[in-house]
Amino acid sequence: MLVVSLNSEKKINQKLENSVLVSLDSVKKTYEDGKISVRALRGIDLKIAEGEFTTVYGPSGSGKTTLLNLIGALDKPSEGQVKINGSIINELDRNGLALLRRDNIGFVFQSYNLIPVLTAYENVEFALKISSSNNGNPVRNSKERSAQILEQVGLGDMLDRRPNELSGGQKQRVAIARALVKEPRLVLADEPTANLDSKTSKEVLEIMLEMNSKLKTTFIFSTHDPMVMEYAGRLLEIRDGKITREERR
């Protein structure tokens, strides 16, 4: 009896732990830039559960990008602890971070960052192939999956176009498809709509929302556009490197 109850308690705890995908514990980030040091983040405590659709907003220079970089395991905190999917990133080396990102996180950036010599389709498939080429077992039906996800973001007829033959919105959709094709636990998007007009922005956000509900992918994105904030499930306001307001909808 006792054993059983202990076991079940453990399970519940595990479940709770499991459902928390990202946790930040009094995280500080200071940039040492020659003589000046910039305190970009001044103590952030944050837990993000699986499946959440979170928006970080705040004025320019408030630390949004810095925060997303830490959550995305692109950077390490100066103080405090960042835990992603159970791994403490403070303890990982460059290669460990790369592996963590590869297996868990998709990225979308304001500047798209597509690989110009690859077609839309190849850009997406490439993301799948990276993982396969590293751990040996090839991803099955990568072709179908890549084509299918591009279909889902509405680019079914543009598979063979190179990035310079696509509009900004189309590029960003390719970037989203690329971030999602691996079906990562977490997708980070730093101002994904900053270069797009409001109509295209909406389309891109709709797609992200749809993916969020369909695939249960956790989304965190930053913006300073009030219109974009409408879409958030959870809204975090950040000012001067601190979370100043939090709101769930």
Add this chain to the structure above:
Amino acid sequence: MYLSKIALRNLFRRSGRTLIIAGVLAFAIFFAIILETFMAGMMEMSFSNIIDFDSAHLQIARPELFADNEDPLDHLFTPTEEVLTEIEKLPGFVATTPVLDFSANMLAGREEYPVRVRAAAPASFKEVFRYQDYLIEGDFLQAGDSGLVIGMNLAEILDLQVGDFYTLLFREEGGSLNTIQGEILGIAATPEPGMNLGTVIIDQSFAASALGVSSSEINQLKVKMTDRHSAVARSESLEKQLTGSLAKDFQVNSWRDVSDMLVAMEVWGQLETYFIVALILLVGAIGIINVVVLSSLERVEEIGMMKAMGLSEKQIVKIFSIEASGLGVIGGLIGAGLGAVGTYLLVNIGFDLQLLYGDITLELGIPILGTIYGVWKPQSFIIFFTLAVTVALISSLIPSYWAARKDPVDAIYHR
């Protein structure tokens, strides 16, 4: 797979730049290949001139004859049937001829010039050497003639013509001075400068009586073979045979033993080629580093994204080094292609040395005259192509690693 796809497409992104750097590598390879075939052609020519006019492929004599400062008349021998059959049994044997060399002073009018007199058996001499094909005046010797065939340079400085009388002053076996006299029979202009000035040819039976030796006594047997490369090894086996089973005191030298200076020249030429090629490749290597650095700077954001996606540093290095190797391959192919065209021209049309040097080769005493023809050397194509690709690959590693180490955050935001 994707890594090479990206690398190769990147290669054509700045096709101008790619082409120029590949051009430097191509130039290095082209240069090396042409220089090598040219040198090989020159060597081929020099060696075959020495062989065809002076040394033949093999020479058999008493060991003392090959030592310096020895009087050649002290080391005569009569070739026995045994020895001759042994020589004829050699694989690749073509012909053999007896030769009796000795030194004398050639007197003409008030002048006198030291020469090497080569007493030859005219019939077999023609089978081993090509001297008789290069007469510009008069005729070659007949057996029993008292005449003399001389080179054109000797004819010039002594002002001799066919039909003029000559006197050869020499020291007999006993030590007393003696002379041979007769008529100039022919004048030869051979491609081997040594034979044009310092050597005269006389009939062996006539010379023997003048020297007071038996007509069967000679001091060298010259042997012509089918192929000069195998002749070197044959010389050793023949010497073993003669000294071993026949227990005769003979030394067998190949053409290579008498062409020390040419062999050294060959090595030197090769060193020179490699040195120049190394310098050009050094410039090429810096060009490759330049390309990799510029490309990585141009593609900072791409690299950042790749790192964000979880590409390892090794994979990024791979992209750049495949690209650089591609440059090496393009340069290598262009260079090898041009090299092939150049070699083809050199092999079929040749290059007239007079254009480059004027008459100088005569004065240098190098046995090269006339037109040089190239030689196909497949191994130099392979060597230099591989070299170019290797240099490209190796010189790309450091800058690639430098590019791959970039912090992903800095790269994405292009700081």
Add this chain to the structure above:
Amino acid sequence: MKDLFKIAWRNLNRNKVRTVIAILAITTVVAIVVFSRGLILGFSDNTYDLYIDNNLGHARIIQSEYRNREALLSLDYGIDGFQGAGLENMLLEIKELEETEYIVPRLKFGALYGGQANEMVRMAGFGIDPVAEKRHGLLLEEINRGRMPEEGNEILVGVGLLDKLKADIGDQVTFMFTNYYQSLQGRTFTIVGVRESGFSEFDDNFFYLPLTTVQSMLGMEDQATEIMVFSTSRDRAEELEESLAILFQERDGTDNYSALAWQRTDPILELFLEMESIFDFIYIAIILMGTIAVISTLKMIIRERITEIGMMSALGLKPRDILKIFTVEGALMGIIGSAFGVLSGGLINLYLSRAGLHVQAYADTISGMDVLVEPAFYPVFNLENLLVSFILGATVVTITCLWPARSAARLDPVTALHHDS
């Protein structure tokens, strides 16, 4: 102009790595040029001086027909002065010439030594004027034991010849020779000195006697076979040749004698001199290969700043100014690279000019050839070489940079502004 340099300097500092690599490329090629120029200069200088000191002088006077007969050591072509008035007089008149610094007359003849065991040693003898030779200095320098022959039957022999004669200083040797009248003579000499030049051709075959002794024993009073005339430097050889020609014309009136500047006396030297001019093209080609890095860097800089260029020209900056900005940037890389190249190449040359570059295969080749060349390389270290290489590097780079700079200057402001990188 000062502003231009400031702008250029800042731009180059924008990305140090690529600038450094472009500069490194120039450094390398300029260093290669400095090194090869030094090497070739060293090689040819050495060779020229060897020929000049041993054989040619700055100008060499012989009987015109002697040229083809020299190998025979013929005595038929003695120089016996203008219209037969004697060598001494002729030398005095040559000495009067403005270009003449000093004169070295020699009388060359063949001799034999009959040693033991029937062996015959063939030799070439020189009658030398001890005073003139001392002024010239070469023999004096290369006498490794004993002294110069001054008078009578004193003889100086090459170190290899000494070996063949199996004799030593103080010993007597008897040589045979034919005099001018074709009669075979013998004479005994006392060895007073040994020459070691390092060249087997000289050391194994040559001996030296006082000129007056040779003249009297050959029956060629007041004659020589060759006269080496020296001016203050080898660069004045042509003037010297000209004055000699005029003198011969005036005093002799025939073309019995020829006086040739050293450059024209030996076909091998003519070949070397000709090759030197070919090398200038090779140097330029080497530098051009290095400019590739500068050009591609410059093109990238231009590409990056294409909107900036559009802006500048929209603001009214003239294409000329844009051309200047980028040319100065390229030139700056060229100048810095060339400076480092000259520095590193100069250091290599400085070191090798002392230590020498020894290559066995080369030494083997040389020893088999009939040429006077040192069997090791000693590159020349001199400022002229550094300066020329620097100017060559900086100029070639600057000129090639005009090409990308021109394409920047020609950009249409509208396309430049809307450029999407």
